[in-house]
Amino acid sequence: MYEPLTEQKAIALAVRLGLFGEDALLSCQEIGDGNLNLVFRIVNERTNDSIIIKQALPYAKVVGESWPLTLKRATIESQALRTFASYVPHYVPKVYYSDETLAITVMEDLSHLHIARRGLIEGKTFPNLSTHIGEFIAKTAFYTSDFGMNQQQKKKLVQQFTNPELCKITEDLVFTDPFFDHDTNNFEAELRADVEQLWQDDVLQRETAKLKRLFLTKADVLLHGDLHTGSIFASDEETKVIDPEFAFYGPIGFDLGQFFANLLLNALSRHERDREPLFAHIENTWDVFTRTFAELWRESNEPYARTCGVLDDIISDALVEAIGFAGCEVIRRTIGLAHVADLDELPLERRLHAKRHALRLGRELIVQRNTLTIKDLKHLVQQTVHVNS
Numbered sequence: 001m002y003e004p005l006t007e008q009k010a011i012a013l014a015v016r017l018g019l020f021g022e023d024a025l026l027s028c029q030e031i032g033d034g035n036l037n038l039v040f041r042i043v044n045e046r047t048n049d050s051i052i053i054k055q056a057l058p059y060a061k062v063v064g065e066s067w068p069l070t071l072k073r074a075t076i077e078s079q080a081l082r083t084f085a086s087y088v089p090h091y092v093p094k095v096y097y098s099d100e101t102l103a104i105t106v107m108e109d110l111s112h113l114h115i116a117r118r119g120l121i122e123g124k125t126f127p128n129l130s131t132h133i134g135e136f137i138a139k140t141a142f143y144t145s146d147f148g149m150n151q152q153q154k155k156k157l158v159q160q161f162t163n164p165e166l167c168k169i170t171e172d173l174v175f176t177d178p179f180f181d182h183d184t185n186n187f188e189a190e191l192r193a194d195v196e197q198l199w200q201d202d203v204l205q206r207e208t209a210k211l212k213r214l215f216l217t218k219a220d221v222l223l224h225g226d227l228h229t230g231s232i233f234a235s236d237e238e239t240k241v242i243d244p245e246f247a248f249y250g251p252i253g254f255d256l257g258q259f260f261a262n263l264l265l266n267a268l269s270r271h272e273r274d275r276e277p278l279f280a281h282i283e284n285t286w287d288v289f290t291r292t293f294a295e296l297w298r299e300s301n302e303p304y305a306r307t308c309g310v311l312d313d314i315i316s317d318a319l320v321e322a323i324g325f326a327g328c329e330v331i332r333r334t335i336g337l338a339h340v341a342d343l344d345e346l347p348l349e350r351r352l353h354a355k356r357h358a359l360r361l362g363r364e365l366i367v368q369r370n371t372l373t374i375k376d377l378k379h380l381v382q383q384t385v386h387v388n389s
């Protein structure tokens, strides 16, 4: 039977599962700070060994029981972590155990690392972050695509990772609600005029509709599905991706776009002189992604992989998608239901300035996505500082 764990029940479960030695002295703390789930950290005080038990609730934690949400997301998360581990084991936490009924994943404790969002807010640069994320995205994308795996096997994976409830959250919160006057939106009263202008922007809505359609229909590669900087643990040396409960088969540019957007949002929260490391991370992510993907491409058994231009087409589509999806993420994190601390923790005047900037930047990313290069993103940030610039 499913029941939500308490700290005491999480310890009892760890004992029952034999996750620690017989003489262990266990303590437990619920440390979840995400929007959806419970996260328990259990430590053996005698040895300092520790594990994480993550448990899905039957509703979205951030809203409460009025927003029921499938427990199946815990199974998607543990299966995605295991699938990613088969391609990039060094970039995901080890999964020790999972249970579909209890909706739990027991995994490696990564508390020695920093959540990248918090670290970036504190001014850390994480020199390997973009190299690691570029490689993570390239390898997971290639090996789960029709170019990197058996195409019949891929269809089974598409079925396994059909994730309608969590995709619906993204369809609503990322691609729809922020572009209309919807009651899930949440923004400062001072931004109302800027937001209303966005709701009346027919060009923006038409382009966003195309991006939403791609998200709804293009079953290209297995995606993490929510690859923001709060889903990444990092240090100067290591990077680990967590929280793939939104995993599904979608367009190749989606994870790249989410990651770019969250780096851009952090850049907007900083003074201009401190933004360079973020732009460097964006450009390096793209370089590593394209180089790694192109190397793997040589392994492909698909006859068209040797046709001149096919790889180039995939890479250029990925960039257009990534830039457009980044624009949607920038806008939704500014005025939608789920914000980012990078902007929300700024004092009011700076926050309003950064958020107005984010709305202009997000719009241009979406509308101009077909003609922008990766290096243009930095200039676009500068060009959208002021209205009509």
Ligand SMILES: Nc1ncnc2c1ncn2[C@@H]1O[C@H](COP(=O)(O)OP(=O)(O)O)[C@@H](O)[C@H]1O
Pocket: 031, 032, 033, 034, 035, 036, 037, 038, 039, 052, 054, 093, 107, 108, 109, 110, 111, 115, 230, 231, 242, 243, 245
């Ligand atoms: N493997 C882990 N090791 C250490 N801490 C973790 C681990 N997984 C999650 N956490 C902590 O729990 C928080 C919420 O986890 P997350 O998976 O993002 O939950 P949610 O699905 O609710 O967003 C993270 O920000 C981090 O502080």
Ligand SMILES: CSC[C@H]1O[C@H](OP(=O)(O)O)[C@H](O)[C@@H]1O
Pocket: 034, 035, 036, 060, 062, 169, 170, 173, 226, 230, 231, 243, 337, 338
């Ligand atoms: C009501 S879910 C809102 C938002 O939360 C998810 O993020 P996380 O679980 O990492 O906190 C996801 O981005 C959803 O769009």
